[in-house]
Amino acid sequence: MPANPSILFSIGYVLLHVLMDAGSYVQPVLKIGITPWNPQTGLLLAFLCLHRKGFAWALVAQIAAELLVRGMPASLWILLLQTIAVAGVYQLSAILIQRLDMSVGRPTSATLIRFGLIAAFSALAVSVIVVAIYTVSGSLPVAQAPSAIGKIWVGDLNGILMLTPLLLNYRYFPQGLRAAIAAPYKLLGVVASLLLAFVIVFVVGNPDDLRFFYVLFVPAIVAALAGEVMGVLLVAVAIQIGLVFGVQQLPEVAPLVDLQYLMLTLVSTALALGVVVAERSNTAAVALRREIQLRDREASLARASRAATAGELASVIAHELNQPMTALVGYLRSMEIMLDKVVQSDPRLSPTARKAADEALRVSDTLRRLRNFYAGRDPQIEPLEVDALLRNIVDMMQRRGRIGSATVEVDLDAGIPQIETDAVFVSVIIANLMSNAADALMGRTDGRMRVVAKSRGDVVEIAVEDNGSGVPERLLPELFKAFVTTKTEGMGMGLAASKSLAQALGGDLHHERSSLGGARFVLLLPIQSTEK
Amino acid sequence: MSELPKVHLIDDDAAIRDALVLLLSLRGIPVAAYETAESALQNIGDDPRGCVITDLRMPGMNGLEFMRQLVDRGARLPVIMLTAHGDVATTRAALRGGAFDFLEKPIDEDILFDVLKHALAEDEQRHRAQRETEQKRERISSLTQRELQVLGLLGRGQQNREIAVTLSISPRTVEVYKARMMAKLGCQTIADVVKMSMLLENMSSNDAAKTS
DSSP, X not given: OOSSOOHHHHHHHHHHHHHHHHHTOOSOBTTTTBOSOOHHHHHHHHHHHHOTTOHHHHHHHHHHHIIIIISOOSOHHHHHHHHHHHHHHHHHHHHHHHTSOOOTTSOOHHHHHHHHHHHHHHHHXXXXXXXXHHHHTTSSOGGGHHHHHHHHHHHHHHHHHHHHHHHHTGGGHHHHHHHHHHSHHHHHHHHHHHHHHHIIIIIISOXXXXXXXXXXXXXXXXXXXXXXXXXHHHHHHHHHHHHHHHHHHOTXXXXXXHHHHHHHHHHHHHHHHHHHHHHHHHHHHHHHHHHHHHHXXXXXXXXXXXXXXXXXXXHHHHHHHHHHHHHHHHHHHHHHHHHHHSOOSSTTHHHHHHHHHHHHHHHHHHHHHHHHHTSOOOOOOEEEOHHHHHHHHHHHHHHTTOXXXXXXXXXXXXXXXXXXXXXXXXXXXXXXXXXXXXXXXXXXXXXXXXEEEEEETTEEEEEEEESSOOOOGGGXXXXXXXXXXXXXXXXXXXXXXXXXXXXXXXXXXXXXXXXXXXXXXXXXXESSOOOO | OOOOOEEEXXXXXXXXXXXXXXXXXXXXXXXXXXXXXXXXXXXXXXXXOEEEEEESSOSSSOHHHHHHHHHHTTXXXXXXXXXXXXXXXXXXXXXXXXXXXXXXXXXXXXXXXXXXXXXXXXXHHHHHHHHHHHHHHHHHHTSOHHHHHHHHHHHTTOOHHHHHHHHTSOHHHHHHXXXXXXXXXXXXXXXXXXXXXXHHHHHHHHHHHHHO
């Protein structure tokens, strides 16, 4: 909302205010502006919400309307008093409404209820004050006071409920129009049902009989079911204008004020329904977005996990092949030296030994490039909440069905500080450890897994443990080496890759026996990254 | 007594040990090879000569820890680390830990001998400096009480007369002690004497540190 709209904006408001007052000056009480439909009040409130310093303009608009529409019905002082009181009350409610998120894009029922209460109470305050002024000044007989209060209240409230939300969202008008044109059948349905309803109420039905009024609910509810809050408001305005017009044309129709109470019911029902429908579809959209986000994250974790495995594999292969290559180069160079010392039967012997050594060096160079290619990315260090990270991973593993029937406890110490680390690396490690634990618990009905985290000095310790059968004794010495596995379809890269990732983060990974009976893997991570 | 200079090679891979021992001995460089850092620590004497070539990643004690223990023992051998290629982080750690240099596997012969030449030269220089200091210390310890006193006072910049007053002897006697002391220490000039007196102060402060 612009804090200080232009003067043109304010002048436009004044003109519109006068026009609306004139257009809705129907069935007044004693010509003193007490009418049962006050759209200008909705306009006034919207203007005060949009223009923080609009109070003076609100006074000008009201006085102009009194003078032009009714031609000074009471003394100047009374008019002034009434105007200031009305503008004052609505100024206060504008301040309250400014705190609400009134954009039609994200309607919530909580906002609607607050807005409705503010509108109802301010309209009540205004009607009581105005009627009191007229009664005290003698313009209004005391006997008529209660009904006058009711008339003003229902008129102001209808005006506010219909017009204020609509006008506050004037920026969405083009967007709303495009949406309406994009769905012509919806639009046509609403317009057709609206016209039909008017025909039934005023032409077919007995105009004196209010039963037919309920037909008017149909178009409002059609708009509401579409989840279009703005559409609901426009339909309500159309019904209201139709009613006022009908009442003026057909004198035998029930008094407008009775219709206005029905109108209030219609507006609040349709508005509430529209907001609930929109809210629900918004919630569904948010849930869908979150689901997509989660799936993306799982996919990126799986990718990172594969990359870490490939990197570890390349590194291990390169290292293992490089060892014999080193010996080979040494032998060949030695051979070259030895050949230089003996009388050679073939002068090509020594250069051939050199060429062989050069080829061995070339193999090593290829291995180096292979290793660098799969080395994976450098860790991206950022501050991280251990708590949120671990809960996310546990949730994800459970959702993926990777835990099986085992129960998972998460036991996080209070006061674990933020750590500087790479979220994806840590996720890969923890997911891997949990996966191993789940495999160890497979087929057991009493499987338990525990994820524990605590801080110790300048490191955070994250442990994943289970009550499985533990790591076989014979595997312990080379548990973190590549190709070591107990699983028939396992490659034996998981722990090796996890340890490499942990070390890349400046931490480490080691194995202990768990107090639960199975294995316990402890990941140590530095609280402050040493990477600079 | 110090040993003859040689290369101490540590690698858990038997083929690498064998090939490098062969290569180095063909170049006339004496080598002792060890399978583990532990056995190297046991077999390398208290006053080793030459240099060390050790693998960085080994089961049991790794190269870095080995280097640390060697330094703790007071052995000042240049240590050359053998690293797997691209092992930047550990290489950096090795150099920070005081390694003389590092070699990537597979080792390029030319670089190997170049690095070895420098390492052995440094060891030679260090050894010579150590020998000289030892000789000087031996000479200093051959001085009598009076000669030591004269050396100390000369080092503080006192003239013969002042020394005579301090020690309550005649300037003539001071001259005699001074001449005898300089002859024993092999000093030609007063500058040599001052250097010697600095070594003397160093020795006595070391002794003080030991006794306290």
